[in-house]
Amino acid sequence: MAGQKIVKSNFFLEDNFLETLAEVPAKEVAAWQPDKKLEIIGTPVSRIDGYDKVSGTAQYTFDVILPNMAFAKTLRCPHPHAQIKSIDTSAALNHPGVLAIISHKNTPAIPWYFNTSYLFDPHLRYLGDEVACAAAESEEIAAEALKLINVEYETLPFVPDAKKAMEANAPKLYEQGNIQGGKPSVYQRGDAEKGFKEAGEVVEDTFTTQVAVHNTTEVHCSVANWDGDRLTVWDSTQAVFSVRDALAQSLNIPASKVRVIKKYMGGGFGSKLAPGKYTVMAAILARQIGRPVKIALDRKEMNLAVGNRPDSVQTLKAGVKKDGTLTALSHRSYGTVGSHPSGAGCSWPFRTIYQCDNVYVEEYSVFTNAGPGRPMRAPGHVQGTFALESFIDELAEKIGMDPLEFRLKNYTEKDQVFNLPYTSKRLREAYKKGAEAIGWQRRSQPAGSDPGPVKRGIGMATQIWWGGGGPPAYATIRLNRDSSVHVLTGTQDLGTGTYTYIAQVAAEVLEIPLEKITVTLGDTGLCPYCPSSGGSVTAPSVAPAVHHAAEQIKAKLISGAAALLELPEDQLLYEKGVVSSIKDPTKKIAITDILSKMQEQELIATGARNANPKGYAINTFGAQFAEVTVDTETGKVKVLKVVAANDIGRLLNWKTAENQFHGGIIQGIGFALMEQRIIDQATGKVLTTNMHDYKMPTVMDMPEIEAYVVSEADTLISSVGAKGLGEPAHIPTAGAIANAVYNAIGVRIKSLPITPDKVLTALHQARRLP
Ligand code: MOS
DSSP states (O other): OOOEEEEEEEEEETTEEEEEEEEEESSOOOOOOTTSOOSSTTSOOOOTTHHHHHHTOSOBGGGOOOTTOEEEEEEEOSSSSEEEEEEEOHHHHHSTTEEEEEETTTSOOOEETTTTEESSOSEEOSTTOEEEEEEESSHHHHHHHHHHOEEEEEEOOOOOOHHHHTSTTSOOSSTTOSBGGGSOEEEEESOHHHHHHHOSEEEEEEEEEOOBOOOOSSOOEEEEEEETTEEEEEEOOSOHHHHHHHHHHHHTOOGGGEEEEOOBOSOOTTTTSSOOHHHHHHHHHHHHHTSOEEEEOOHHHHHHTSOOBOOEEEEEEEEEOTTSOEEEEEEEEEEEEETSOOOOOOOHHHHHSSOOSOEEEEEEEEEOSSOOOOOOSSTTHHHHHHHHHHHHHHHHHHTTOOHHHHHHHTOOSEETTTTEEBSOOOHHHHHHHHHHHHTGGGSOSSTTOOOSSEEEEEEEEEEEEOOOOOSSOEEEEEEETTSOEEEEEBOOOSSSSHHHHHHHHHHHHHTOOGGGEEEEESBTTTSOBOOOSOTTOHHHHHHHHHHHHHHHHHHHHHHHHHHHHTOOGGGEEEETTEEEESSOTTSEEEHHHHHHHTTOSEEEEEEEOOOOOTTOBOOEEEEEEEEEEEETTTOOEEEEEEEEEEEOBSOSOHHHHHHHHHHHHHHHHHHHHTOOOOBOTTTOOBSOOSTTTSOOOOGGGOOEEEEEEOOOOOTTTOSSOBOOOTTTTTTTHHHHHHHHHHHHHSOOOOBSSOOHHHHHHHHHHTTOOO
């Protein structure tokens, strides 16, 4: 059991296929088979950090207050595109209470955004780009200082729209032009043109989606403190180790001198996945003034500068036979990534979710003078799934087939991009469960036939995502003499329940009550390495490492008991903290006695995530079914009910899982019906920079939500058998709602968000107004 070895493994972190050499268990941990009865895994345990959160004692980054702390604010570019000609900070520095100001004039050129730009770059590519950062005695004084900084800008021609940015004479953000990488990203298999010729029907349609902003509850925030040459940073991040490494690199100091801490977090959704400029700026200012510095972004900055989901214009084309066979699919899309490199591609689901031998994909990521794109809860898949699933509905109608039957007709048992079987796929079960729960037969046939001005409709969408996780990921367990347990692992809890299921895994193996388990996460100074919490890889990566560590502790206890009881190990049984002889149960010894007789205060073991199995694709699957009403007099869509049914491998905790379903669906309703960043094309100004103008769902928009997990443990992946859920829960919602809207009114809205004006216009054009 003890010990690790180095092997090759691979996994998807979002759409990045990573091949790793990873340290994994030398001897595989025996998997919890699906039929094994587990005591605490899979039960609806309340969050172990629940009290801390509801009582307000949980320490978020914003809550960190250090003696003698100073506060920083950032000066941001007021123009969509400009060059700094000169910058004069003397008046600001003379202002009482101002401590330091940094800009490109007095800091080294620190590479940023994959080396396309700098921490402070005098070439400003969007309205909100960082110009300077001031530290002062208070946040108010820092804000006053910004007003006193004199900047002379040379304004440049700008282009906030992706389509215009692709035109030959558009203002350029980069010398090489506005198309990222200079060309589209192309994927193809088979021969799409040949496939179209073989089809009975060829259908083509275009769908668009908007730019959405994460707008996490917790603002982006850092507190930096130097102790000699050692830096400690509290940071609101999905990746403490990435932030540590970015700080070490930016400041040119060893990683061992940097400690990054994140205890609690109010959501990230991808906006806190990459290290933030504000974090490095706080560290530079703190070093300069010899005091701790806190920097917290405000709502406006969050809507301008820390990421968004790229928009998309997607043209889909399919060849389909009368019996429902897909003979060819093509997908051409473009979308804006804003001012810096990111990904606007959205074709991944399209490539493999349905059986089709001939596929062609062409995607353009386009630079515009707008805030930088960043991954956002299932990057690409959310936009792509809305378009694809709307399109699939259209195709089914075209050949007169039930849309669910059409999806089953094109079901695939293997990943078609890598030509590999799945470790598990329970999508059929998800379809069945979801269709039953929503009452699929109740939908309007034909679409729009529900009488009355307020029409009901039902629609569905399918989801695929990665979320299999993989190594490297480690967990250390310290078992104390009093049989209490401390689990340390360098992952982070974004608010998803990571603390809780980690404690559950340790409790399950060691058969120790949850109350005796303490979990420390999100601290590079204490915890062994774990990957970034993105791509829904956290549970499937970390839980098996905890399992491995706990099994090692158990093996040590048995080994210790064997010596103390003078019995061979294979004649001993571990149960609820006591090791006893199988033959003579009166011969037994408990944890406390084992450790004290061994003269040990604690037993320590570090576990590792196993390598992924060779020759398989690992994916999560699911389906959502939505029921809506559309008021044809006002155009208002109301979501009545959403049913989600998912394949997530083994369910670890129903409460934290249901919480992910709810969050994913609610965010999906926002994307489907109301959320959008709006830029005034004439001035380049973002018009939606607060939570009033950027509309998000509230309690008044909540539907009934019903969620089901239709899978059992996927023992090919790991000993725990869990797959991710955070992103899968969000991917199909907008598509299901869009299809339900079509079913209600018989007119398809092909552009998100489905706002009342679009519904009324579409009804008017189709002459379907009441
Ligand atoms: Mo994410 S968008 O996997 O943080």
